[in-house]
Amino acid sequence: MANEIKAKITQLTSLPTIPLVITKLIVIMKKENPSIDEFVDVIKHDQSITSKIVSIANSPFFGYPGRINSLEQAVLMLGFDLIKSISLSVSRFTIFPIPYVTLKKMWSHSFKVADLSSFLYRKITGKNSCICFLSGLLHDIGRAILLNIKSSDHSADILHELYKLKADELLKSETEIFQCNHTEAGKWFLEKLFFPEEIVAPIYYHHYYDRFLGYNIPYKDIVQSIYLAEGLIDFIKPDSLNDGQWTENHLALLKENNIFESDLKEIKEGFLTTIDTANNFFD
């Protein structure tokens, strides 16, 4: 049964997005001189279109399979015309089995994790955070995949109930319903589309970082930034749609990375601005 689900997931080549994003892209395209920056600014809020663009840039056809690891790199390589066509090709009509309001919250959550995790990554490592942003944006792509291949044996109510769960409880329920959880679904989907390991590994480990302390897991800095971002969002906004859970392990990990109470105040203020930006976009 698990093999059957894996086969279904690896046959997918793209995921539908939410109509709101397509509407925004069409408005930009109708302008006399649409700018690529404006276009990318919309795309970077959307896990489905971004994953399609980066997967095409990584396809063997362009000669760099497994080497394009940021949206910026993919956009430079493919050019505006191709980016426009790819974005519209993702706009196929699909009815997801959960309310639209919940879908928007799910998309918004992915953007918030991308933004906060890349901030933390920069603060901890001092490095450019484009790769972390992309991995953060796609960290829950497995949830959209599971909805797309939803089991016909389960009603919309049961699927909707999943959105109230967090961390281990969520992973356990997903496995009962789909025979795999969203971290596995995301990994299988992106690997088949030639995504580089620095994007896929953090998606696979984002709920488990604390269980691998002391182990040599790949791309540890990115994994811990996404793990911390999810925990912090739960800490700052516990009632938001968020599948991470704040624990003592998050606090210990922050201290280990020299992030203390005073920094948390600054992080919280910055994140509240991100929430406003995301709310403006998704409302």
Ligand SMILES: [Fe+2]
């Ligand atoms: Fe998750």
Ligand SMILES: [Fe+2]
């Ligand atoms: Fe998440």
